[in-house]
Amino acid sequence: MSEPEASQPEAAASGPLVAIRGVTKHYQRGGERIEVLHGIDLDIPRGDFVALMGPSGSGKTTLLNLIGGLDSPTAGQITVDGARIDQLSSGELSRWRAANVGFVFQFYNLLPVLSAQKNVELPLLLTDLPAGERRRRAGIALALVGLEDRARHKPRELSGGQEQRVAIARAIVTDPVLLVCDEPTGDLDRGTADEVLGLLQMLNREHGTTVVMVTHDPKAADHARRQLHLDKGVLAD
Secondary structure (H helix, E strand, O other), rough: OOOHHOOHHHHHEEEEEEEEEEEEEEEEOOOEEEEEEEEEEEOOOOOOEEEEEOOOOHHHHHHHHHOOOOOOOOOEEEEEOOEHHHHHHHHHHHHHHHEEEEEEEOOOOOOOOOOOOHHHHHHHHHHHOOHHHHHHHHHHHHOEEEEEEEEHOOHHHOOOHHHHHHHHHHHHOOOEEEEEEEOOOOOHHHHHHHHHHHHHHHHHHHHOEEEEEOOOOHHHHHHOOEEEEEOOOOOEE
């Protein structure tokens, strides 16, 4: 299979960044079939900031994982920046994720033995960039999230909000086309959560970063440009 990002360049530039058509997802648990998503159709324009909301079990995290290429649909099409990611093999999907998507999770997933600088550099180890360039780009990412003065600190020396900022810097250091966030403020107090959400807003408004965020918190969702609600695997109006 040819590299997906090289295909359909004009369509990728003019159409939505994410186009989902007729996507379903089910899992098999023993003899039981678990239906999670039912015929999802969704467009996410470039530069959008979308909050995916819904009760527990509604399928919002499953949809986020499909958009980010962490999972594949049972049926339907998912196109991101011109690439039909539903057609990629697991190896191709892994390479595509590394080049195109930044991930931010509720629990920061920082390596405790590494400094903030080294944690941010981690995605760049999958590239051919020399060490000096990796350090430079990590420094830029840390400056963007306001933590250039914490570059040598290890996670245990940082607050929860600072750890999440390091995680965001790590997510954007490769200049991804898409930032996917799964409950990014779920482990933070209200004030710190608002600071992190303000940072996501800044990345979206000033740098054009497309953000898709799963949250159960209406106050967090208010920071997005628009909100989408899932109910029992169906997008609600």
